[in-house]
Amino acid sequence: MLENLPFWSHLTDDQQQYLIRSAGLREYEKGQQLYDSSDECLGMIMVESGTIRTYIVSPEGREITLFKLSEGDSCVLSVACVLSEIRFETQIMAAEDARLRIVPTGVFDRLFRENVYVREFAYETATRRFSAVMHVMQQMIFAGLDQRLAEFLLERYEESGSPEIVMTQEEISREINSAREVVARAVRQFAKDGLVSTSRGRIRILDPLGLQELAETGR
Missing domain, CATH: 2.60.120.10 (Jelly Rolls)
Structure with a gap:
């Protein structure tokens, strides 16, 4: 090295x-x-x-x-x-x-x-x-929470090559510099919009193109 x-x-x-x-x-x-x-x-x-x-x-x-x-x-x-x-x-x-x-x-x-x-x-x-x-x-x-969260999820998706992101919402909140409760609400909204699905300690990306649009333009 x-x-x-x-x-x-x-x-x-x-x-x-x-x-x-x-x-x-x-x-x-x-x-x-x-x-x-x-x-x-x-x-x-x-x-x-x-x-x-x-x-x-x-x-x-x-x-x-x-x-x-x-x-x-x-x-x-x-x-x-x-x-x-x-x-x-x-x-x-x-x-x-x-x-x-x-x-x-x-x-x-x-x-x-x-x-x-x-x-x-x-x-x-x-x-x-x-x-x-x-x-x-x-x-x-300058960027809203939805944009930061969408960008982060896409980055992890690209890094791992897997649509399933194994992280707790507490860990994600530290990564995107927000409170866990705020991230939890945003994740619930993403799931409601059909962008992701969630399970304990996991988020699966369902609509990467939708996340990309959100990352670029916000809501």
């Missing part, structure tokens, strides 16, 4: 060996906390398997999902102490069982200072994550 990093070929032999020796493997169970912004910097995260979720918590205690990382993704926001221009208070949790390769902050700091390609990777990756955050903010401000 280290060899797939964009800057790998631009490292010296010594830097490559230093990175190999230092990158540790950690495994997390679903729901386990990886990182809190009050913690010391975790390091650069690379996801070997599973999914992790980066989120913030509102003053009322509601979790707002900013972005998720899956197999092959990397994140440098948890080394914000290295990227001194960035202040990003987040929490990170395993959305499902996850296996991560983590480069300690001190190691990343050294490579960051020594190698321009590592710095380029760090800032490009941080920029992509901030773009994802801006998309979330735009959705929350």
Whole structure:
């Protein structure tokens, strides 16, 4: 996985060996906390398997999902102490069982200072994550709940290739940044409209074209 990093070929032999020796493997169970912004910097995260979720918590205690990382993704926001221009208070949790390769902050700091390609990777990756955050903010401000829910269901459908989405309404509410009760009402309306059918912990998409129209135009 280290060899797939964009800057790998631009490292010296010594830097490559230093990175190999230092990158540790950690495994997390679903729901386990990886990182809190009050913690010391975790390091650069690379996801070997599973999914992790980066989120913030509102003053009322509601979790707002900013972005998720899956197999092959990397994140440098948890080394914000290295990227001194960035202040990003987040929490990170395993959305499902996850296996991560983590480069300690001190190691990343050294490579960051020594190698321009590592710095380029760090800032490009941080920029992509901030773009994802801006998309979330735009959705929350400008898109209605029905649009966000329809878009989310279609995304899961496309990712899995299955019309059946195995998630609780509580989990969905965290994903689309709404209250569970609001999501429950929207799901009931979707079922009434013939867009989906529901069972305990599952939603089956019946009319993807109808959901697509709703995602694009709203009600």
